[in-house]
Amino acid sequence: MDHGARGGTPMRNAPTAIALLLAACTSGSRPPAEIACAPEDEGVITCVDAREVRCEAGGTAHARDCEHVCVEGRGCLRCEPELVACEDERTLAICDAEGTSLEQRACAPNERCVARQCADLCAEAAARHDYAGCEYVAVPIATPQLRAGFSFAVVIANASDHEANVSIEGGALDAAIARVVPARTTETFVLPWIDELSQIEQREQGGRSVIAPRGAYWIRSDVPVLATQWSPLDFRLDNTRCEDGPGCFSFTNDASLLLPLHALGARYHVASYAPLAFEQPAIAGEPYAAVVPGRGLFAIAATEPGETTVTVHASAPLDTPEGGRLEAGTSRAFTLAQGAVLQLVSSSPRDAAECAPQGRRRQCDAPSLDPTGTRIESSAPVAVFSGHGCAHVPFDRPACDHLEEQLLPDVALGARYVLGTIRPLHEQPAPSFARVLSIADANEVRFDPPIRAPITLDAGEHVLVEHDAPLVIDADAPLLVTQLVVGMSFDLEAPGAEGDPAMVLAAPIAQWRREYVFLVPGTYTSAYASVVAPAGTTVWLDGEPLEDTPMRVSDFELHDIALDRAAAVHQLEADHPVALTLHGYAPWTSYAHLGGLTVAPLVE
Structure with missing residues (x-):
């Protein structure tokens, strides 16, 4: 529901927590059949589901399963760079610019994690x-x-x-x-x-x-x-x-x-x-x-x-x-x-x-x-x-x-x-x-x-x-x-x-x-x-x-x-x-x- 278009709601609904830590998919290093690398694609990195596919010299494709997430052009990372999300209703999860570190930040006691930020829902209701x-x-x-x-x-x-x-x-x-x-x-x-x-x-x-x-x-x-x-x-x-x-x-x-x-x-x-x-x-x-x-x-x-x-x-x-x-x-x-x-x-x-x-x-x-x-x-x-x-x-x-x-x-x-x-x-x-x-x-x-x-x-x-x-x-x-x-x-x-x-x-x-x-x-x-x-x-x-x-x-x-x-x-x-x-x-x-x-x- 578009709350902005509705002109205010009795309460602000929190979205379902976004999972930052994705489970790995299938094992093995064989690249998917639909990925083919041309010689000029050397160094290109793409993602298929949670697998990183890297094009190497001579048109060879190398695939590996990602433990957490796969980011297009970057490959396997700890988290999506600079992504901010609610891990649960009281915890904000923040990924660094490199995608290598995930910080968990607790909301204040009077706040809840809503729409990727810690919000004082009581103050928001009063402001509305x-x-x-x-x-x-x-x-x-x-x-x-x-x-x-x-x-x-x-x-x-x-x-x-x-x-x-x-x-x-x-x-x-x-x-x-x-x-x-x-x-x-x-x-x-x-x-x-x-x-x-x-x-x-x-x-x-x-x-x-x-x-x-x-x-x-x-x-x-x-x-x-x-x-x-x-x-x-x-x-x-x-x-x-x-x-x-x-x-x-x-x-x-x-x-x-x-x-x-x-x-x-x-x-x-x-x-x-x-x-x-x-x-x-x-x-x-x-x-x-x-x-x-x-x-x-x-x-x-x-x-x-x-x-x-x-x-x-x-x-x-x-x-x-x-x-x-x-x-x-x-x-x-x-x-x-x-x-x-x-x-x-x-x-x-x-x-x-x-x-x-x-x-x-x-x-x-x-x-x-x-x-x-x-x-x-x-x-x-x-x-x-x-x-x-x-x-x-x-x-x-x-x-x-x-x-x-x-x-x-x-x-x-x-x-x-x-x-x-x-x-x-x-x-x-x-x-x-x-x-x-x-x-x-x-x-x-x-x-x-x-x-x-x-x-x-x-x-x-x-x-x-x-x-x-x-x-x-x-x-x-x-x-x-x-x-x-x-x-x-x-x-x-x-x-x-x-x-x-x-x-x-x-x-x-x-x-x-x-x-x-x-x-x-x-x-x-x-x-x-x-x-x-x-x-x-x-x-x-x-x-x-x-x-x-x-x-x-x-x-x-x-x-x-x-x-x-x-x-x-x-x-x-x-x-x-x-x-x-x-x-x-x-x-x-x-x-x-x-x-x-x-x-x-x-x-x-």
Whole structure:
């Protein structure tokens, strides 16, 4: 594969080591029958396989077997003059100019021998702005509706030709976990929930704000790898692990593509969702009461040594770790040590003015409490995870599910997007929802097809749009766009049994790629890939061209692909840059995450 023509790959594949020391062929000195020397050829040296044939006086040909290599015009030598090659993935072999001496040079501990040179693959991935990398943080944000027994997990995919030495430490671990992940394989690391952040089985609160000094898991590899986090990994437990007996379901899952540390930034905008609340009759004379099973939230992990100052500019009321409230339109600075995580959740509805009950189950629609649009600025790069404890999408359609996604920094956002539709469940007609957030003032946003009139948004303002076909979004300035999967009972007249809300980032066109390596979990009942490509693009999945009939919008096509869950690692290639989104379903739950992207700076 021509990596230069592909515009970057998730990982640089090492060529098969070149053998410099060739075994000798047949024995004996009789020249091959096809070699004949004329008298004027005296002194000419040629090679036949690994045999040297030398023309001598009188037209006599003399042949001998070479112990190592035969070089045309030079004959038998120790090695090919000035050839540099990889003897193995950690050793460079260098032949001198005369071909008489072979030097073996060890690569540095952080290097691998690739394409005839020792290369720092981690530095190369960072220079390419790749979504594969050598350092990550994983943060298990609040999922209060999840019952005990389910596991948080990080899945590492090693798509390179080199084994990866991977370690995970921090968080709730007492000691680091270290494993070797062989080339072209995956490894699942099951990790403890971090009680302060994850808040398992704290259903009545819907999440709470905290600072967790050891809130992040640190993932390190000596070669670039891909990483995703799963909250939780499984949707069902067997009866040996389930406290409630057979048929124990999680009812709440999501996943996120993890971004390597080299892709992080110091400025973000939050994408979340309004609190899920139900009207409750007045208690003890109170005029209003509500049950809040889930709230919008985000978590900020400090990744640099020393202390990082993080300033939060709230777009909606937020609970503070000490029990106060950060009002909309105000700001507050927090100081975090490396590895600490600040998690902030949206405030609960306090009265009917903040939460007007609507819908047949009297759910609460509280857009004023949605933290989407909150701006985060930091003195050093940080990782930001955003989501929800348990959300209805839309607000009045059951059932609720956990949302999470690691956010792109503002610097990596673009002004043009093409969204596919999320595959309907049980062939039910169901729209897709997209949250479009501006990070600049006076930003006109246009839609094709024109599902609504153009709208002008200021920084932090956003609009929720519904679409049932691929959608092109074009703006004057950068946007943050997320897609939301609807609940299983979106159609109240014919509710389904699989799927529930999930949230996934959209990749701007400027960050699309020609090649992706991605993994599919075998723990869900179905898995799909959504590929958006320029019209006429040829797309290959695992080496085979796609043969579906894509949906068309403007100059783009959408491929909706059912994936083989038995094969954990897949490769997608195209002759033009494309976007890849992955999603899957199981009874009463779902997941969705980006399949990858380039994370190059697009905004100054």
